[in-house]
Amino acid sequence: MMRTPxxxxxxxxxxxxxxxxxxxxxxxxxxxxxxxAPAAFAPAPAQAAEVERxxxxxxxxxxxxxxxxxPAMGPASGAQKLTVSMAWAEVKPLLARGxxxxxxxxxxxxxxxxxxxxxxxxxxxSLSEKAAEFSTKYxxxxxxxxxxxxxxxxxxxxxxEQLRNDYGYTDVRxxxxxxxxxxxxxxxxxxx
Amino acid sequence: MKVAFTxxxxxxxxxxxGLVLLWAAxxxxxxxxxxxxxxxxxxxPLPSPLxxxxxxxxxxxELLCGLMLLANxxxxxxxxxxxxxxxxxxxxTGQAWLRGLPIACGCLDLRLLGIARDGALGVWLxxxxxxxxxxxxxxxFAVFLLRSGTKHSAD
Numbered sequence: 001m002m003r004t005p006x007x008x009x010x011x012x013x014x015x016x017x018x019x020x021x022x023x024x025x026x027x028x029x030x031x032x033x034x035x036x037a038p039a040a041f042a043p044a045p046a047q048a049a050e051v052e053r054x055x056x057x058x059x060x061x062x063x064x065x066x067x068x069x070x071p072a073m074g075p076a077s078g079a080q081k082l083t084v085s086m087a088w089a090e091v092k093p094l095l096a097r098g099x100x101x102x103x104x105x106x107x108x109x110x111x112x113x114x115x116x117x118x119x120x121x122x123x124x125x126s127l128s129e130k131a132a133e134f135s136t137k138y139x140x141x142x143x144x145x146x147x148x149x150x151x152x153x154x155x156x157x158x159x160x161e162q163l164r165n166d167y168g169y170t171d172v173r174x175x176x177x178x179x180x181x182x183x184x185x186x187x188x189x190x191x192x
Numbered sequence: 193m194k195v196a197f198t199x200x201x202x203x204x205x206x207x208x209x210g211l212v213l214l215w216a217a218x219x220x221x222x223x224x225x226x227x228x229x230x231x232x233x234x235x236x237p238l239p240s241p242l243x244x245x246x247x248x249x250x251x252x253x254e255l256l257c258g259l260m261l262l263a264n265x266x267x268x269x270x271x272x273x274x275x276x277x278x279x280x281x282x283x284x285t286g287q288a289w290l291r292g293l294p295i296a297c298g299c300l301d302l303r304l305l306g307i308a309r310d311g312a313l314g315v316w317l318x319x320x321x322x323x324x325x326x327x328x329x330x331x332x333f334a335v336f337l338l339r340s341g342t343k344h345s346a347d
Contacts, residue, residue, distance in 0.1 A: 011257065011266070018256075019248040022248075
């Protein structure tokens with residue numbers, strides 16, 4: 001019994017180590033620094049200062065993506081080349097150039113737990129409440145790409161349908177691989 | 193050589209606690225984000241980093257303790273953790289029940305039993321009320337085993 005507290009500490013430390021390692025490797029792990037843009041999305045200091053001064057860009061999570069782009073993000077493809085379903089590799093350069101709005105259809109808690117940098121939260125569950133605010137920010141002609149957790153979740157598809165049919169957005173695509181695809185792809189990039 | 197084994201109530205209880213912890217851990221590890229979302233739904237007055245740390249560490253704590261209880265390794269320490277964990281679960285689900293929060297406890301993955309979470313049985317099993325009763329009972333079992341001071345083993 002005398003050794004019990006020490007053993008409990010050891011068990012806790014082992015759980016903490018395993019948990020940290022597993023969380024870092026798992027595509028569905030919790031991110032401790034949500035919303036931090038990877039280096040490819042980081043705006044130049046002067047541009048970042050401009051964003052801070054411009055009230056029209058406040059609360060706009062796409063700003064970092066809009067301010068970047070160029071040859072490092074791949075060849076120009078343009079919104080006209082969008083397809084109904086898109087992979088992260090296709091979405092990434094368009095997002096970086098601000099040619100699309102990436103829409104996360106998961107609940108607030110899931111978005112807060114981790115999301116693709118530059119994505120805008122529009123939970124399907126509260127679409128009717130948040131659609132008006134979304135519409136004032138993004139015109140109906142703006143190309144949208146919806147995503148959710150992974151290929152296993154239907155939210156991205158349903159959200160895309162509703163935005164198109166009920167809210168008049170003319171160019172709505174989906175990224176079926178969702179958050180898991182992004183995490184997997186970015187993890188591979190980081191390892192290179 | 194003949195090895196004698198007698199299944200006592202203490203061993204059965206220890207196995208039960210171990211299996212429940214293991215089951216709970218595997219469900220959470222399958223989707224840590226989902227577990228974190230469930231934690232947020234409890235609306236506990238805790239900072240976000242602490243809740244995230246809980247989401248990361250807790251499933252592994254459950255897994256290790258569950259395995260140790262099943263294997264009868266460092267049983268006292270594992271039981272002590274089990275008491276703490278079940279007491280915290282009971283307190284969390286109890287406050288959610290009292291506050292009438294419409295939450296799914298996120299404790300056990302019912303899909304392993306073929307029970308849909310959004311079905312009538314799934315909703316009842318995942319309700320804060322049932323989760324509180326379950327956690328409180330398991331905490332009492334763990335305290336009882338811990339206080340009995342037995343080795344809970346066949347040796």
